[in-house]
Amino acid sequence: xxxxxxxxxxxxxxxxxxxxxxxxxxxxxxxxxxxxxxxxxxxxxxxxxxxxxxxxxxxxxxxxxxxxxxxxxxxxxxxxxxxxxxxxxxxxxxxxxxxxxxxxxxxxxxxxxxxxxxxxxxxxxxxxxxxxxxxxxxxxxxxxxxxxxxxxxxxxxxxxxxxxxxxxxxxxxxxxxxxxxxxxxxxxxxxxxxxxxxxxxxxxxxxxxxxxxxxxxxxxxxxxxxxxxxxxxxxxxxxxxxxxxxxxxxxxxxxxxxxxxxxxxxxxxxxxxxxxxxxxxxxxxxxxxxxxxxxxxxxxxxxxxxxxxxxxxxxxxxxxxxxxxxxxxxxxxxxxxxxxxxxxxxxxxxxxxxxxxxxxxxxxxxxxxxxxxxxxxxxxxxxxxxxxxxxxxxxxxxxxxxxxxxxxxxxxxxxxxxxxxxxxxxxxxxxxxxxxxxxxxxxxxxxxxxxxxxxxxxxxxxxxxxxxxxxxxxxxxxxxxxxxxxxxxxxxxxxxxxxxxxxxxxxxxxxxxxxxxxxxxxxxxxxxxxxxxxxxxxxxxxxxxxxxxxxxxxxxxxxxxxxxxxxxxxxxxxxxxxxxxxxxxxxxxxxxxxxxxxxxxxxxxxxxxxxxxxxxxxxxxxxxxxxxxxxxxxxxxxxxxxxxxxxxxxxxxxxxxxxxxxxxxxxxxxxxxxxxxxxxxxxxxxxxxxxxxxxxxxxxxxxxxxxxxxxxxxxxxxxxxxxxxxxxxxxxxxxxxxxxxxxxxxxxxxxxxxxxxxxxxxxxxxxxxxxxxxxxxxxxxxxxxxxxxxxxxxxxxxxxxxxxxxxxxxxxxxxxxxxxxxxxxx
Amino acid sequence: xxxxxxxxxxxxxxxxxxxxxxxxxxxxxxxxxxxxxxxxxxxxxxxxxxxxxxxxxxxxxxxxxxxxxxxxxxxx
Numbered sequence: 001x002x003x004x005x006x007x008x009x010x011x012x013x014x015x016x017x018x019x020x021x022x023x024x025x026x027x028x029x030x031x032x033x034x035x036x037x038x039x040x041x042x043x044x045x046x047x048x049x050x051x052x053x054x055x056x057x058x059x060x061x062x063x064x065x066x067x068x069x070x071x072x073x074x075x076x077x078x079x080x081x082x083x084x085x086x087x088x089x090x091x092x093x094x095x096x097x098x099x100x101x102x103x104x105x106x107x108x109x110x111x112x113x114x115x116x117x118x119x120x121x122x123x124x125x126x127x128x129x130x131x132x133x134x135x136x137x138x139x140x141x142x143x144x145x146x147x148x149x150x151x152x153x154x155x156x157x158x159x160x161x162x163x164x165x166x167x168x169x170x171x172x173x174x175x176x177x178x179x180x181x182x183x184x185x186x187x188x189x190x191x192x193x194x195x196x197x198x199x200x201x202x203x204x205x206x207x208x209x210x211x212x213x214x215x216x217x218x219x220x221x222x223x224x225x226x227x228x229x230x231x232x233x234x235x236x237x238x239x240x241x242x243x244x245x246x247x248x249x250x251x252x253x254x255x256x257x258x259x260x261x262x263x264x265x266x267x268x269x270x271x272x273x274x275x276x277x278x279x280x281x282x283x284x285x286x287x288x289x290x291x292x293x294x295x296x297x298x299x300x301x302x303x304x305x306x307x308x309x310x311x312x313x314x315x316x317x318x319x320x321x322x323x324x325x326x327x328x329x330x331x332x333x334x335x336x337x338x339x340x341x342x343x344x345x346x347x348x349x350x351x352x353x354x355x356x357x358x359x360x361x362x363x364x365x366x367x368x369x370x371x372x373x374x375x376x377x378x379x380x381x382x383x384x385x386x387x388x389x390x391x392x393x394x395x396x397x398x399x400x401x402x403x404x405x406x407x408x409x410x411x412x413x414x415x416x417x418x419x420x421x422x423x424x425x426x427x428x429x430x431x432x433x434x435x436x437x438x439x440x441x442x443x444x445x446x447x448x449x450x451x452x453x454x455x456x457x458x459x460x461x462x463x464x465x466x467x468x469x470x471x472x473x474x475x476x477x478x479x480x481x482x483x484x485x486x487x488x489x490x491x492x493x494x495x496x497x498x499x500x501x502x503x504x505x506x507x508x509x510x511x512x513x514x515x516x517x518x519x520x521x522x523x524x525x526x527x528x529x530x531x532x533x534x535x536x537x538x539x540x541x542x543x544x545x546x547x548x549x550x551x552x553x554x555x556x557x558x559x560x561x562x563x564x565x566x567x568x569x570x571x572x573x574x575x576x577x578x579x580x581x582x583x584x585x586x587x588x589x590x591x592x593x594x595x596x597x598x599x600x601x602x603x604x605x606x607x608x609x610x611x612x613x614x615x616x617x618x619x620x621x622x623x624x625x626x627x628x629x630x631x632x633x634x635x636x637x638x639x640x641x642x643x644x645x646x647x648x649x650x651x652x653x654x655x656x657x658x659x660x661x662x663x664x665x666x667x668x669x670x671x672x673x674x675x676x677x678x679x680x681x682x683x684x685x686x687x688x689x690x691x692x693x694x695x696x697x698x699x700x701x702x703x704x705x706x707x708x709x710x711x712x713x714x715x716x717x718x719x720x721x722x723x724x725x726x727x728x729x730x731x732x733x734x735x736x737x738x739x740x741x742x743x744x745x746x747x748x749x750x751x752x753x754x755x756x757x758x759x760x761x762x763x764x765x766x767x768x769x770x771x772x773x774x775x776x777x778x779x780x781x782x783x784x785x786x787x788x789x790x791x792x793x794x795x796x797x798x799x800x801x802x803x804x805x806x807x808x809x810x811x812x813x814x815x816x817x818x819x820x821x822x823x824x825x826x
Numbered sequence: 827x828x829x830x831x832x833x834x835x836x837x838x839x840x841x842x843x844x845x846x847x848x849x850x851x852x853x854x855x856x857x858x859x860x861x862x863x864x865x866x867x868x869x870x871x872x873x874x875x876x877x878x879x880x881x882x883x884x885x886x887x888x889x890x891x892x893x894x895x896x897x898x899x900x901x902x
Contacts, residue, residue, distance in 0.1 A: 064857035069850060073857070099859045099885055216853055257856045258863065284869075284886075293873045390888045394874035397890070403877075501851050501893050502877055505858065506886040 007055035007166065008084050009048070012076065012107065013091035014100055015062035016383070016507040018119040020044075021149035022091050023059040024519065026159075033523060036061075036075045042428075043075075051163035055086075064099075066106050067216050070431060070500055077219070080110070081226050083202055087113040087165050089158075094124035094131060094146065095508070097272055101264045104140065111174035111204035114142045115161055122148040123508070128275035136271040140175065150513055174204045177263050181248055182255060185240035186210055192233050200227070212237045213244075214253045283383075283508040290387050300391055303384070304410050307375050312417055312449070315368030322367050326360045342591050342653065343560050343660055351544055358540035362533055362752055365419065370525050372411065372422050377520035379407070381512035385429060386504050393502065398815045399483040400490025401442075402435035403502075412443035414479055417452055420444040420753035421528065424760050431504065434497040438486045440760050441770050444749035445485065446478045450701035451744050457705055461722045462737035466797050470741075473800050478745050480807035485777070487814040493769070531759060532752045539698075539751045546670040547696065552663050560660060567652045574645035578638040580630065594650050596620075596627045670695050684743065684782035685736040694743070701750055734796025739786040742803065746778030827901045831866070832878070832894035839867045840899035842882075847896035855897075859883055866899065 013019040023031075027046025036043045044059040060079055061072035068074035080088075090107055092100035097118075104116055116136070118124075124131060137144040143161045147154025179186055189209035208227060211219055215237075224234065241252050248255065289295050333356050337349040379385055389403030396405050405427075412423030423443040430436035447455075455474050463470040552560075572584040583589050600620050607613040621628040630642045665671050674691030681691055689708070697704040708721065725732060748771040749757065758767040781803070789799035834840055842864050845852040855861065860882045869879040869886065877890045 064854075064859075067853050067857055069854035069857055096884060098883060102857075102859055217849065253852065253856065254862050257861045261859070261861070287870075287879075287886075291870060291872065291879070297873050386888065390872050390877060390879065391874075393890065394872060394876040397876075501854050502888065502890040503851070503854050503858070503893065504888055506879060506888055 007053060007086050008058060009050075009055050009087050009089060009162065010058045010060050010079070010085040011089050011091055012060050012080070012103070013062060014064050014093070014103055016505065017062070017091045017093040017100060018149055019059060019062065019091045021513070021516065022089070022117060022119060022147070022158075023057065024515065025149050025152065025155045026057050031523075033527070041072050041075050050159050050166065053163065053166055055166070058085075063103070065103055066110075066211075067214070067219055071433070074218075078222065080107075080112075081203070081222065083112070085112065087115065087162065089115050089117050089162070091117045091119050094118040094121045095127050095129065097124075097129075097131070098264060098268045101267055102260055104142075105175060105177065105260055105263055105267075106207075108140060108142060108175035109177065109204065109207045109210065111202050111207065113165060115158075115165060116140060116142050116144045117158060118144060118146045119149055121146045121154070122151060127281070130273040130275075132271045132273070136267065139267055139270060150510075174206065175263075176206075177259055179210065179256065179259050182213060182244055182252065182259075185244060186213060189213065189233070189237055189240065192236060193227065193229070196229065196233070197227065210256060213241060214256050215241050216253065281508070286509055287387070287506070290384070291390060296387075296391050300388060300406075303379075303388075304406070307372075307379075308410060308418075311368055311372035311375060312419075315371045316449075318367040318371070319364050323364060326363055330356050330360060339595065342564055342587060343656060347548070350548070351541075354544045355537055355540055359533055359537055362536055363529075365421075366525060366529070368419070369422055369528060370521055373524040374517050374521035376407065376422075376426060377517040378512050380429070380520070381510060381516055383507045383509045386506050389504070390506065397435075397502075399487045400435060400438045400494070401483075401486050402430050402432050402439065404430045405435060405439040408439050408443045409446065409479075409482070412446035413448050414446060417449045418446055419448050419450075420446070420749050421532065421756050422524075424753060424756040425524065425528075427760050432499050432502070434490055434494050434499045437494050437497055437761055437766065438490045440757055441489055441766065441773070442482045442486045444753050444757070444770060445482050445746055445774055447475065447745065448701070448750075448753075450750065451747065453705045454701070454744050455741065457708070457722065457725070458737045458741055461726045462732070462734040462796055469797060470800065473804055474741060474745070477742075477804060477807060480804070480811045481745065484807070484810045484814040487817065491817070528752075532755050535755050536751045543670075543696065543698065546673075547665065547668050549669060550667065552660065552667065556660075556663055560656060563652075563656055567649055567656070570652075571645050571649040574648075575642045578642060580626070580638070580642045583626075590649075593627055593630070593646065594653060596624060597631045597646055597650065600631050665692060681779070683787050684779060685739045685786035686743075686782070687731065690740065694747070698748065698751070701744075701747060704744075735786060735789045735794065735799055736796075738789065738796040738799045738803075739782040741800070742785055743778040743782040746774040746781065748772070748775045829899060829901060830895050831868075831880070831897040831899050832891040834868045834899065834901070836868050836870045836878075838901070839865065840901050841865055842897060843900050844898040845896060846898060847893075851893060851896055858887065859885065860887070 011019050011023055023044065023046065026048045028048075030048075031044060031046040034043045034045075041061050046057050046059075048055050048057050058079075060076045063073040063076040065073070066077050066080060068077045079085075088107060090104050092104060104114075107114055118131065118133065118136075121131070131146070133144045133146050143165065145154060145158045145161050147158055149155065186206065186209045189212055190205045193205040193208050208223060211223060212229075212233075220234075220237075223229065244250070244252050244255070290299060330353070333352055337352045338346045340346070340349060379388075385404065385407070388406055391403070392406045393403030396403060407429075408423040408426045410418070411426055412418045412420050420443055423446070424440055427436055427440045427443070430439060455471075459467055459470045459474075568584070568587065568590060571590065572581075575581055575584065583593055600616070603616050604613065607616055617628075617632065620631070629636075629639050630646060632639070671688070671692050674688040674695060677691050678686075678688045681687075686694070693704050693708045705721070708725070748754070754767050754771055757770045758764060761767065785799045785803055788794075789796075789802075794802065828843060829840075831840070831842075842860070842862050844862055845855060852861075860866075864882050867881045869881050871878050872888075875891075877888050878894060879886060879888045881887075
């Protein structure tokens with residue numbers, strides 16, 4: 001060990017051994033989560049100070065052995081082979097040593113500096129196991145440290161042992177397992193390896209020889225690359241393997257595993273005293289209910305509902321308290337940027353507010369996400385997740401998904417009102433690459449909360465008589481689209497993706513710790529804020545430009561000016577001869593009065609008590625007593641006259657602003673794009689206005705209703721948006737609305753969700769697919785509904801029903817096709 | 827009696843004889859400490875009958891029936 005090299009300690013252990021609690025205990029708050037290159041496996045690292053020595057701790061993904069049968073195990077194996085670690089801490093679940101020690105024995109065969117950390121000692125005691133750690137230490141010839149990290153016991157001893165290990169040069173005494181009849185072949189291969197590279201110390205040549213003899217193709221390939229084995233060595237290995245199999249009739253891999261198993265059995269026999277109990281473990285007792293044929297699914301339904309209720313429903317309620325904070329932020333920014341002019345707001349003002357609104361829309365979800373992530377952490381830490389997969393796998397596997405796709409689907413909004421961002425992020429746990437990608441690509445098609453305002457608008461406008469049916473259609477159609485699409489993807493684009501056996505352990509149930517749960521929740525919320533909010537801000541900026549430029553032409557500006565002059569002149573005439581006449585002297589003062597009156601009215605509406613109202617009055621009077629005498633409720637005659645005139649002016653100005661905004665939208669790049677697309681989208685019944693609203697919604701779907709509100713502005717600026725959109729002159733019919741609903745169901749994921757897809761699939765290509773595919777499909781479906789609905793003379797509801805039937809047939813049809821399996825034919 | 831694991835009913839015990847799909851399935855099973863010779867007990871089927879849960883050496887595992895087809899077992 002040289003001084004200038006960074007000290008690296010790694011944590012290795014099997015899944016569910018409590019490795020992350022050890023990691024947390026060692027690193028405290030200094031943690032860093034990233035991805036291992038090329039895969040979506042978390043690379044967790046942190047700094048720790050061990051007796052004055054600074055060391056980087058890397059938490060390797062859980063692995064049952066050093067043979068890779070999953071992406072996680074591959075990462076762990078490849079890292080172990082690089083030999084970067086100064087010391088390995090092998091964390092074991094003390095309650096199931098016979099399983100955990102197989103990994104320890106193999107690590108010890110590698111001859112790397114090692115500490116065995118028997119974690120969860122409390123669990124072992126609870127199970128009636130007595131472990132002789134001193135004997136284990138002697139037999140394994142590695143330091144053994146018993147801990148119960150859940151109860152913060154043993155951390156000091158672990159650090160002391162580590163520091164001892166780091167200070168004195170490690171003595172490598174690889175464990176020697178007797179491989180019986182294979183010993184001869186191993187020796188031959190081992191000597192060849194030593195000849196190839198005499199200076200290499202670890203991993204031990206004997207271990208490499210055993211690994212090559214075991215004959216796992218993937219392992220062999222990596223080892224040959226790493227240790228530059230020649231063709232000759234490969235040939236010798238192949239021959240020895242064949243000879244061994246011929247002589248003994250045993251597969252070399254099985255023989256090696258059995259020999260290791262024997263070693264482990266001897267260790268367990270010598271060191272673990274089990275109080276013989278016939279009682280069934282408490283986990284098994286819980287599983288009798290959790291996995292019960294009837295109670296199990298019911299419980300699952302209950303848990304899903306609770307998850308949905310606590311996070312989405314209650315979390316939404318929580319945003320009522322956090323939203324005012326965000327609104328304050330917006331007010332603060334409004335105060336900082338230049339005030340709006342009579343017609344046009346300065347570009348910088350519009351830009352800053354747009355950006356704030358876009359980011360606020362996402363920040364608004366933080367309380368929901370926090371609750372959601374905390375609850376998911378609880379489900380993960382208790383050990384319920386694998387049970388959920390166990391119960392649901394059959395139904396979902398038919399559609400190319402996985403038992404663990406349930407959670408993302410619930411979060412995404414299987415019913416109505418989820419969010420694709422946490423849904424996509426929750427896909428991480430799905431251990432099968434193909435079904436994970438299928439889930440990632442399809443959950444954004446579920447009904448997220450942001451789609452709901454448009455649904456409500458359309459249902460209230462065009463399906464007033466059949467609201468119930470329309471809502472039922474909307475809430476269940478997304479699942480009938482997701483399932484066949486998932487199947488389609490797994491049969492086509494994802495066909496070549498790796499699938500892995502479903503085999504998973506159903507670990508013992510654990511009580512989650514507050515620290516573990518909050519830590520995970522905070523970590524994920526932080527990831528959301530860091531990765532997603534920044535990108536959303538960038539995309540919002542681009543959309544702003546597309547919506548703003550090139551801006552109104554000269555003739556339009558001249559017309560606005562003309563209208564403005566008329567308005568001001570009217571106002572001036574109305575108040576001439578009163579004591580307010582001087583206000584009209586300048587446009588600025590008039591504008592100031594308008595804005596003063598607007599903010600006053602707004603604040604007065606918000607005041608809940610008389611006391612608050614009095615405070616507002618006092619403040620406004622202090623600010624400008626002349627203005628106040630106009631806007632106050634008990635104004636005198638002149639004041640009332642001026643107030644009437646001011647209201648008229650204010651209304652006229654609002655009308656002009658709306659006109660200007662519509663003109664700007666129409667002439668903007670996005671507006672032109674919307675018009676250019678009209679010939680195509682007309683088949684789906686979308687005119688340019690709908691196109692613009694939909695294009696603008698790419699950043700965040702919440703904006704559709706707002707944009708439609710801006711476009712569908714009547715002359716008098718009266719009536720709700722529902723009333724305005726239902727007018728015959730808009731040309732919209734329920735059939736149009738039906739097509740629009742279908743398109744909205746399949747609307748491409750928002751920027752935040754798209755980024756989540758990119759992170760979780762580690763591929764820009766998949767992100768583009770997740771955006772483009774639903775868009776094309778949605779437009780296709782919308783065209784189908786609208787055009788054939790028109791040809792057949794269907795009503796809006798009739799068209800929806802026909803489409804629903806079609807989707808149902810498609811779902812059942814694709815469910816029957818046998819899943820693409822990479823298992824060999826039997 | 828030689829059969830495959832997917833044929834064993836809940837509550838039934840057997841000994842693993844051979845994993846016929848050795849590369850991926852075999853590696854995963856052996857990493858988990860399950861290999862030919864191990865005693866195995868079928869604990870239960872999932873509510874929809876697939877996947878199934880088995881117990882081997884005090885470990886509880888779940889696997890799909892289509893995978894269990896590749897595990898040859900000897901009934902006790």
